[in-house]
Amino acid sequence: MGGGVRRSLRRALPALSVFVAVRVLGIAVLSLWSASSGKSAHHLLSQRWDSIWYVRVAESGYDFTVHAPDGRVLSDMAFFPLLPWLEQAISWLSPLGHADAGLLVSAVSSVLAAWAIFLIGEQVGGRRAGTVLVALWAVLPVAIVQSMAYSESLFTAVAAWALVCVLRGHWVTAGVLASLAGLTRPVGLAVALALWAACAVRLTGREAESELGPGSEPGPDRASGPDRASGPGPGPGPRAERDRATLARMAVGAVVAPLGAALYILWVGVREGSLFGYLDVQGEWGNGFDGGIAFFRFIGGLLAGPSFAAGVALILGVALAVWAYVAGVRQRQPLPLLVYCAVVAALAFLSSGYFGSKPRLLIPAFPLLIPLAFWLARRSTRTLAVVLSVVAAGSAVYGAFWLNGSGPP
Template sequence: MSQPHTAHLRGLHPAAPALLGYAAVRLLGMAILALVAVVQGKDGLHRLSGRWDSVWYVRIAENGYGYETTLPDGSVHSDLAFFPLLPALERGVSEVLPVSPATAGLVIGWVAAFAAAWGIYAVGTRVAGQRAGVLLAVLWGVYPTAFVQSMAYTETLFTALAAWSLYAVLTDRWIVAGALCAAAGLTRPSAAALVAALGITALVRVFRGGLTWRTAVGVVLAPLGWLGYVIFVAVRQGSPTAYFEVQAAWGNNIDGGVALARFVGGHLTGPNPLAGIGLIAALGLLFWVVWLCVKQRQPLPVLVYGIGIVVISLIGAAYFGSRPRLIMPAFPLLLPPAVALARLRRRTLVPVVGLLAVASGVYGAFTLLGSGPP
């Protein structure tokens, strides 16, 4: 892209380079998925909207809550494990447009992906400048599990709400931040990290004597979505701990990282210890990136949110393969590499980003076309 063309795009809208760059890498990922699907004789589009968690969301959109299934081991999986905002939007869109809830889920996911990329760009630009903001949005699009950003899942919707909530905090619009946080709390349980980010930031303001009534209102609004759904499940099931019991039945209970430690230890002592070493290296890389975020002195709400998502993703007993996806909304982790890449010249930067996009697309295609859930 020539410099005059780039200048023209920026004249249209400052976020244009970020959104176009994000679109380019995601389209490349989808092209790779389509190619691999054809080679394997599989339906790539169906994998985006008709498998795993997507099926549960569509069922809720069509019939409301109340479905559960009993597995051969006796454990019961209830649809109450899934938060209501995405299925509510799927139902609303399918009633307004001539599309099924499954197709509506894809449309919502794709629109939310661009809203998330825009919000990520806005936060990155606010923290580290426009070039870093553009690259932050693009790097989020080449995250290893970025293929989920093209699925009828909640990650893009949640990340969009979280990013714009954080941007509202950074620009001192606390009521907007709290309302967006409440909506995020109706989307995913990991909204607890966003609630903590707003709460801790406000608490620091109290000690510094800078708390305003708008800040207080924002903090009060922030947890209402998450708490509201937990209370809904408690009332529906007749138990104050019902939501956590539902999650435990799915194997998603909070165990402080015991399951993760056992998983890594099992590989270290198993027939393929190199896999265990690889897992330790991956965790080491993750902790190093978190340290870089601290060293970078990211704004307090951004830092708390990013670390909070990582902690929530690691201390649960969830299926290990889903953890990279659970960490994906923690876009502040990508700020250090975004700032580093921003220093590169275009002739070096483009091949690096292109290689990352191809690697992400190949990994996503083979993961999505595999047998297990992402």
Template sequence: MSDNQLRTRTPDAPAPRSIAPGPRATAALRAAAPALAVYAAVRALGLLVLWAAASATGKDALTRLSGRWDSVWYQRIAEDGYGYTVTLPDGALHSDLAFFPLLPALERGISEVTPLTPGGAGLLVAWSAGLLAAWGVFAVGAHLHGRRTGVVLAALWGVYPTAFVQSMAYTETLFTALAAWTLYAVLTGRWIAAGALCVLAGLTRPSAAALIAALAITAAVTLVRECRAGGGAGPVLRRNGRMIAGVALAPLGWLAYVVFVAVREGSPFAYFDVQAQWGNNIDGGRALASFIAGLPWPAALGLCAALGLLGWLVVLCVRQRQPLPVLVYTLAIVVISLIGAGYFGSRPRLMMPAFPLLLPPAVALMRLRTTGRAAAVLAVLACLSAGYGAWTLLGAGPP
């Protein structure tokens, strides 16, 4: 394992106490301003195309963003708490315990102190978290490959094929914001902050398991490497006390909710039973293989090509020698998204928080001879993403 993959702070990075927190945050926001502006522009384009398409077809764009599919479940939890269950015709139970509590808690809190409904509060959270996520994505990209690459990385995340979900009252933007800033905290040696952010991520989505694994594996490799270097277990543990504390803190949010469901339902594995009722159990990829096998051969070939592209991006991330926490997080998100038995159409959405997959394309775009060419590519991608988003949101099925 190379030092590059394990590094947590660049050699020329400023000492964390060299600048007062206020001015440092202001400077960081100023540096991220181009990335936030580009991200806001591409998401605004998506909303504009959705509004135009919805108006042309006599549909309500706002309802498509805040009042359908998973967002309805979150709003019901925000209004009434947990306890709602739907029995399907085949006897399967869909319980609201499948949904983690941070988003509905924020929706409830905002709706109680503002005129917003829980749905409106969900949109406020999603859109605000989208900007925070773009900032965190930029921060990771800029830390690893420079400020311009960070801007392009944030833009690419904003034009991801299912980026329309970033404008919905869903948890993807909130989780990505927490994940990006957790990874940035690890890369810059702020382990306690990373652990605290990971606690919040663990209250947002079950895929926080990927983030917890990234912190734990990075810490374990660091400790083993330092012990092998002859430091002795005692001094190594004392020297890395903050890292160990951050790793111990990281899983508490995820574990707290799993324990809550277990106590409520009277079974230690109740949360996993709830997910299985929703069809979200882990099957090792059998459901994905069966779905592909059942497609007409042109569609099956196209999907296999898309999976091949995904695999190529993963290889590029490894060849790019991304730092260990970033690489572990990315691989874990990809694996979790592929080995579940859930609805196939949700898999690209579940993979969207794996923003480091876009680092190789971002670096490649920066190698184009002119900034105009990179901008043109991003503009085309933004238009395609906006069109696909409008078509999907105005359709019948959930994303």
């Protein structure tokens, strides 16, 4: 086990080095920009917007509300508990305050997420594609959020490692990680659905060839070699016992996967005295699933006003995301990745709420980057280095401009 982890880490080291370099560049540019504006980069990363709500939960639990000028009651129960729990634990075990503990969680989580993203990219396209995939995730326009005391990095780390376990047949571990993803963000249910899809594929015997791409290693629940090629045999034997054990692990993983989100949502319902209490809490924040009506009305408003260019840019962004997903389907990406990505993207685009949040809500949808990673991986090393360097610089500048301006909510 330890040897496998070390080999995996050695393979991922170049990708992780690129990721850390890009994140350091982003923080350095943010620090210089903030200093020139008389602001604190540390404050922008750890004590603004959602970060404040997570810290309040870590400090005093779920007991804080804000009465908005329009009469809405904004409750901290809209924020899932895993990040504040970790902030609380780290603050108790170390001299760090809750806000700095949140920064530490994001820093560690972002690297762990990059490691898992590399393994997924390596499995479906080879080591070079995996490295490029990590680099692309690092240079997203809003990638500075990966370094904030927000839950995006934590969620992506837990979700990506759950997907790694799903693709390798580690069903129980995948279920536990999916449950943790559900304790991090409401979209954590996307991970549970991905696991269920993988179970369905395995049970129907329609396992996609792409699930054992270059660089993958069969998990303990995967049949391989002669056992995989052979038939069921004349009667009960080692393979039958192994199949029963696999089914048992799949069942455990499938049951555990949604528990994190389900239990938290039920707890909020009990606190609110309503079965749909969590939806009521989110509704007060203006969040809800409306099939994209509010989002497309927002785009229409931009197109009809002085922000026409911004509206066009949003349409192009949505079209690019749809193209990337369709390209992933055509590449025959593993079904769990497609299911996970579809749910994350759908909840980002088809829900109401603050529309400036849409880009950061797509940060966990890293499989959308796989088609572009494959294409760039076929380019020369020099071309790849130039493209990624230019985009990384642009991402760092935009991140600094964004956080010193409107920033994420």
